[in-house]
Amino acid sequence: MSNASLWAALADPHRRAIVALLLEGPRSVGEIVAESGLSQPSTSKHLKVLRAAGLVRVRQDAQRRVYALDPAPIAELDAWLAPYRKLWNASLDALGRRLDETSQDPPGDPSDVTEETAPKD
Amino acid sequence: MSNASLWAALADPHRRAIVALLLEGPRSVGEIVAESGLSQPSTSKHLKVLRAAGLVRVRQDAQRRVYALDPAPIAELDAWLAPYRKLWNASLDALGRRLDETSQDPPGDPSDVTEETAPKD
DNA sequence: AGGGGATATTCCTTGACTGGAATATAGCCA
DNA sequence: TGGCTATATTCCAGTCAAGGAATATCCCCT
Numbered sequence: 001m002s003n004a005s006l007w008a009a010l011a012d013p014h015r016r017a018i019v020a021l022l023l024e025g026p027r028s029v030g031e032i033v034a035e036s037g038l039s040q041p042s043t044s045k046h047l048k049v050l051r052a053a054g055l056v057r058v059r060q061d062a063q064r065r066v067y068a069l070d071p072a073p074i075a076e077l078d079a080w081l082a083p084y085r086k087l088w089n090a091s092l093d094a095l096g097r098r099l100d101e102t103s104q105d106p107p108g109d110p111s112d113v114t115e116e117t118a119p120k121d
Numbered sequence: 122m123s124n125a126s127l128w129a130a131l132a133d134p135h136r137r138a139i140v141a142l143l144l145e146g147p148r149s150v151g152e153i154v155a156e157s158g159l160s161q162p163s164t165s166k167h168l169k170v171l172r173a174a175g176l177v178r179v180r181q182d183a184q185r186r187v188y189a190l191d192p193a194p195i196a197e198l199d200a201w202l203a204p205y206r207k208l209w210n211a212s213l214d215a216l217g218r219r220l221d222e223t224s225q226d227p228p229g230d231p232s233d234v235t236e237e238t239a240p241k242d
Numbered sequence: 243a244g245g246g247g248a249t250a251t252t253c254c255t256t257g258a259c260t261g262g263a264a265t266a267t268a269g270c271c272a
Numbered sequence: 273t274g275g276c277t278a279t280a281t282t283c284c285a286g287t288c289a290a291g292g293a294a295t296a297t298c299c300c301c302t
Binding site for chain 1: 125128129131132134137144190192193195196198199202204205206208209
Binding site: 008012042046063 | 259260261262263264268269270
């Protein structure tokens with residue numbers, strides 16, 4: 001049910017960018033506009049979609065509205081992902097977990113499959 | 122990069138349904154058509170999108186083509202999710218971890234909070 | 243080679259989503 | 273109250289994805 005709007009909300013790259021911004025902390029609309037490079041109306045519209053999906057909540061502070069992430073839908077995504085995670089864990093094992101033991105990165109081996117960087121999109 | 126097509130591919134409910142089907146095991150197109158209720162051309166088109174996103178791979182068995190999940194993009198999704206997972210784990214802690222005391226998990230290892238529910242959409 | 247089944251690909255129409263510009267609304271302060 | 277700032281909403285045009293129907297393509301079998 002909420003799944004539908006959740007996926008739809010995250011399908012847009014700009015919206016994912018906004019969500020990534022809010023991961024660092026709450027932001028007012030003006031700040032989001034400044035940091036995302038989107039126009040103000042466009043930002044408001046995207047925030048509306050994110051709000052409808054339950055991904056963000058608003059706190060009204062004087063004239064400005066401060067948006068913050070709501071973790072619940074993310075958890076929902078995670079739950080959806082769970083069965084698949086088993087799958088690729090299994091396949092990683094099959095490929096040989098030994099390769100992961102070398103946690104260092106030797107120069108000349110740029111095969112980074114899994115980064116732990118912030119979501120950039 | 123591949124992120125874009127990945128999210129776009131999973132944004133569609135029918136496509137997620139197909140992916141959920143393939144989670145149970147590889148399927149031929151005909152079987153997917155039968156189980157998903159979609160038309161054959163529509164199914165082929167959705168499979169094309171999933172293929173472009175790297176979510177499925179095809180094995181050609183005589184005249185039929187058997188589709189199977191490719192775990193890698195799912196892992197990518199999981200990587201994207203990782204920073205947020207910290208967030209909602211934290212908020213779960215804030216809500217009071219004491220409620221979970223009925224479980225048998227040793228403290229200090231909240232790595233697997235997720236259940237093993239099937240993706241319901 | 244011909245027939246038939248399985249799958250992919252067009253063509254077309256329709257609906258949804260997006261961005262920009264302009265405008266409306268709401269809350270603060272002098 | 274008037275004006276200013278911050279945010280939301282409407283209107284509109286362009287774009288893109290989805291479904292249906294028909295058709296093409298590929299592969300096996302006799």
